[in-house]
Amino acid sequence: MTYDRRTFIRTAALASTALLIPGCSPSLRHASGSAGDTLLDGIAGELLGEYPESATWLGLTKGERAPLNARLADRSVAGVAVRAEGAAARLAALKGALPALEGSARLDTEVAIEAHAIAVDGYAFGYGDTVNLDPYFGYRNGPYVVTQNMGAYIDVPDVMTNLHVVDNEEDRGDYVARIESFAVALEGETGRLMRDRAKGVVAPDFILKKTLAAVQASLSQDTGDMPIYRAIAGVETAPPAQAKQVAALIDQRVKPALAMQLSELRAHAAAANGHAGVWALPSGDEYYRWALWAGTTTTLSAEEIHQIGQDKLREIQARMDDVLAANGMSGGTVGARMAALARNPEQLFPNTAAGREELLTYVRGLVDDMRARMPQAFNTLVPGFLEVKRIAPEVEAGAPGGMAGPGSIDGQEPGTYFINLRDTALHPKFGLPTLSYHEAIPGHVWQGEYTFKQRLIRTLMAFNAYSEGWALYAEQLSDELGAYDDNPLGVLGYLQANAFRCCRLVVDTGMHAMRWTREEAIDWFVTNNGSSRDEVQSEIDRYCVWPGQACGYKIGEIAINRARDRAQAQLGDKYDLKAFNDAVVLGGAVPMTTLDDVIDKYIKNIR
Incomplete structure (x- = not known):
């Protein structure tokens, strides 16, 4: 070098x-x-x-x-x-x-x-x-440079192990260059952390506790065990000298940079308090108004979003009550009954290596089944090219339950649907179909492949409410395609997932605009949705560091369904579900304020 x-x-x-x-x-x-x-x-x-x-x-x-x-x-x-x-x-x-x-x-x-x-x-x-x-x-906006789920210590290993291909000498040379850049990225972040601490921008103490543990875990790994080393050392065609070069860079540049960042994060922890919301930051209220605009691409206020969440939750739980009763689960709140169902051993995969592989095999079958249903919902089809993988164990603690994205534009690299398997109890069997439809097909991976048909700048424009709103609409679409016809408990998983997104509207605005504490948010969520406390704690901490992002799901889905209702009303007998879905995905990622323009054009062309 x-x-x-x-x-x-x-x-x-x-x-x-x-x-x-x-x-x-x-x-x-x-x-x-x-x-x-x-x-x-x-x-x-x-x-x-x-x-x-x-x-x-x-x-x-x-x-x-x-x-x-x-x-x-x-x-x-x-x-x-x-x-x-x-x-x-x-x-x-x-x-x-x-x-x-x-x-x-x-x-x-x-x-x-x-x-x-x-x-x-x-x-x-x-x-x-x-x-x-x-x-x-x-897709994520955050006021803090490094947290339990964002920062170079997570992001760069993700890129190096999941994106950076090392097929030839040039790829490997680029890999080595990026490992050195990893240290530079960590140093750059540490400089921003120092600046932000001086401004009074410090993450909550409970976030920093998780972050410190995660960064320390990265720093404590033996070089030979680090994924960024194994990714090059395990390539048969790579000269041993390149692996040694990467090891030297890790020891001499990356680990010292991690140690420096850890020291600065400890200084943050010493200055931190327990306030969960961004209201406590400089210009915090204004920041949250911006975060809601960024997360929903609407002009809805925190109060309006809070009320929407409560209203929609009541509607969905009324449906859940009917399904629960029809399946012999009566008495108690909807949340309590769903919590009991989630503990049912028949709904759980063993929390073992074999159990995790069984879960992944089950999910792959769900994806294949839904791919075969896509001609019923779209005139224009894409491959839905993807792999199902476990989220790396070293970052599971701060990661969501699942996440996914499409592959490369040239079709050479598949998209990836990642599942968090730190504990298989996070994913009772009744909830996995909906998670898979959201993340893979017809959700994120499927929709993302349509962006490859657009001008490059549109592929690069990421709008949270559109992508997450589509993924939530994809859950609904899967229900409409009959995915749950023989799976009544899967219907509960679908409805609970939708209720989950309604709860997000309430707790996100509750913490950041109404000054709820972390514990108040967790208790409200667990009580009202029946989700496990472990799952909810991780989610609440995510909303603390990505304010507004979690509001994009339900707000985006509402906007898509409102557009669909309008198209049906105006087109009457000429309305076709496949044509509408094509219009939304081929129109590309747009702000919710622009979606109506896309659908207006579709309606005009049909007429």
């Missing part, structure tokens, strides 16, 4: 990405309104330069973009400042171009404007991470 290469890695994101990424014009930010296509394509190139991990994920590190595969996003104070400046400049260029555009270029530009507007306002708070411009990590 030469000094020049290290210098490039350290400084690449600090320079103008328009100068660094092939295909991006240095005059991009001055593009005229008549050059809409050039402007949009150039912005896509800039975003890939800012977030090279996303380029790797999407399989876009070939040819002129190959240098991106050796880089990681700059997580330093200076790097974030450069991204903020770039977002503001692009927003101005997009707004300037819009009046002269029409057709698909106009819609694409409007979508890019909304994404950039949210990001620019987020950057203005001067702390945390913003959303929407990074398709791999951009």
Whole structure:
């Protein structure tokens, strides 16, 4: 590794990405309104330069973009400042171009404007991470740099072990470069942690307790046992010298950077309190209003969202009560009966290695069955190319129950549906169908493959309410396709999952706007939904560090169903479910405020 290469890695994101990424014009930010296509394509190139991990994920590190595969996003104070400046400049260029555009270029530009507007306002708070411009990590907005579920100590090993392919010498060389960049990323985050502590931006004490344990666990691993080492050492074609080089970088650069970050996090812990909500942060109330905009892409207030959650929960639990009674489970609250069902040994996989493999096999069967049903729901089909995997044990404690995303644009790499198996009791059998339909098909992986049919900039625009709203709508669609016809307890799993999302509206707004404590949020959730306390504690802690994100699910699903109801009412006999679903997925990820425009166009074309 030469000094020049290290210098490039350290400084690449600090320079103008328009100068660094092939295909991006240095005059991009001055593009005229008549050059809409050039402007949009150039912005896509800039975003890939800012977030090279996303380029790797999407399989876009070939040819002129190959240098991106050796880089990681700059997580330093200076790097974030450069991204903020770039977002503001692009927003101005997009707004300037819009009046002269029409057709698909106009819609694409409007979508890019909304994404950039949210990001620019987020950057203005001067702390945390913003959303929407990074398709791999951009679904989450958070005021804290490092927590139990975000930070380079989690993100980079994820990229290196799940995204970065090491098929040839160039790939392996890029891998080594990124391991060195890992240390730089940790150092950059530590600088931001120091800055934020001085501003009074410190995570709650219970979050820092988890975070310290997770970072310490990463630091304490033997180098030979670390996934980032095994990923290169286990490649038969890799020269032993490369594995030794990675080991040396881990020992000499990564672990010292982790130790430095751990020290700073301990300083945060010493200054922390137990407030769960962001209301306690500088400009906290304003920050949460922004977070709700970012998470839902609507103008709904915290009070409105809180009430929606309570109202919808009552509706769903009335249905659950009927199903429970019909299956011999009467007496007690819906939450209490669901909690009892979740403890039923017949619904649990053994909490062993064999039990985990049995669970994964069951889930793969669910995915295959639902893939076969897709011609009933769509005219335009995609492959639904995916693998089902366990979330890495070393990060399970801070991870959600499941997560997924599509594979590479070129179709060479599959999407992945990850399941948290730290305890198989997290996933009673009756709940697994709905989780699988949400994450895999027709949820995230399925919907994500449609974005590959769009202009690149649209593939890069991540809107939480659209993607999570679609995944929740996918659960409903699976029910409509008969997935639960022979599985009445699976219906309960579906309804409980939907109720779960209603509870999220209540507790997220409760903590961040109404100043509920963590314990109040946990108790309310457990009592009202019957979820296990272990599961709920992890969820509540997630909402603490990703304010507003969990509100996007139900709010997005409501918006999609409202659009469907409108299409049915206006089209009458001409309405077709498959055509409507095509319109939503082929229209691409959009803010909820733009979804109506997409459906208006669909209705007009049918008429």
